[in-house]
Amino acid sequence: MATSPTDPAQVAAALEAHGYLPNDRIAQVVFLAERLDKPVLVEGPAGVGKTELAKTLAAVHGRPLIRLQCYEGLDEAKALYEWNYRKQLLRLQADRGREWDEVEADIFSEDFLLARPLMRAITAPSPVVLLIDEVDRVEVETEALLLEILSDFQVSVPELGTISATSRPLVILTSNNTRELSEALKRRCLFLHIGYPTVERERQILLTRVPDLPETLADGVARLVRSIRSFPLRKPPSVSESIDWASALLALGVDEVDAAVAVDTLHVLLKYQADIDTVAKDLADVDGQ
Ligand SMILES: Nc1ncnc2c1ncn2[C@@H]1O[C@H](COP(=O)(O)OP(=O)(O)OP(=O)(O)O)[C@@H](O)[C@H]1O
Numbered sequence: 001m002a003t004s005p006t007d008p009a010q011v012a013a014a015l016e017a018h019g020y021l022p023n024d025r026i027a028q029v030v031f032l033a034e035r036l037d038k039p040v041l042v043e044g045p046a047g048v049g050k051t052e053l054a055k056t057l058a059a060v061h062g063r064p065l066i067r068l069q070c071y072e073g074l075d076e077a078k079a080l081y082e083w084n085y086r087k088q089l090l091r092l093q094a095d096r097g098r099e100w101d102e103v104e105a106d107i108f109s110e111d112f113l114l115a116r117p118l119m120r121a122i123t124a125p126s127p128v129v130l131l132i133d134e135v136d137r138v139e140v141e142t143e144a145l146l147l148e149i150l151s152d153f154q155v156s157v158p159e160l161g162t163i164s165a166t167s168r169p170l171v172i173l174t175s176n177n178t179r180e181l182s183e184a185l186k187r188r189c190l191f192l193h194i195g196y197p198t199v200e201r202e203r204q205i206l207l208t209r210v211p212d213l214p215e216t217l218a219d220g221v222a223r224l225v226r227s228i229r230s231f232p233l234r235k236p237p238s239v240s241e242s243i244d245w246a247s248a249l250l251a252l253g254v255d256e257v258d259a260a261v262a263v264d265t266l267h268v269l270l271k272y273q274a275d276i277d278t279v280a281k282d283l284a285d286v287d288g289q
């Protein structure tokens, strides 16, 4: 998609052409983000296509994807920039005898700066997609740093002054909601909740993601996964697990999921023995009726 989309349907078609099947809300929010030039904060359970949305948007626009993976302890040096001390040291050794003022101006120039994802995203020669993944994992102070960049699109380096954006990235932030994000961050973003897909959309996702999957198997898996999600489970199955399950059943030569097949392969779908036991018991009961 070379130009800006004219409506959400165009966004949906472009995403679908790249293998991502959005619901109406996803298409609408992405459309608005591009129109209003705002970051999107995507929130929702694990494995529902949050990260994949950013990756697919990069593919749709033919833009590079720059990813900042957040974790506890992520700091400015890893998110923004740091000085290349090794290179500075080498230059200092080579420059013995020169005036300090001269050397200082030299080693604190852009040549000695190591740009990290946020800096790379705003100084890229053409616009990129910036994915700030799992933002709920960083401390509140680091969140403030992200905010500054997202609102001003500039970075100030004390030794160099202000570095302004040469291009404005399309920014996608994702969160698993492990902690409450600041109001300030939320205010700057368009909010998008991605939940589990409907049976029909999950069926289509399975058919898109699992080559050679028969329609009946896709349908059976989508329906069963949907009902399994309504159980009181420690970790309900995500879309990625449902894809794994469909692939596994296909590999095992199964063409229909009945209760016996499901019980025999539940460990592909569920990641806790207690969850497997809960679902297996229910399926066995149904089977026995
Ligand atoms: N709407 C969709 N269309 C196509 N594929 C999808 C869709 N939603 C999810 N998927 C598939 O599910 C997989 C998992 O998605 P993704 O890694 O984006 O999850 P996530 O929400 O970022 O999870 P986590 O919170 O664990 O990081 C993707 O690789 C993709 O194959």
Ligand SMILES: [Mg+2]
Binding pocket: 050, 051, 052, 133, 174
């Ligand atoms: Mg993710």
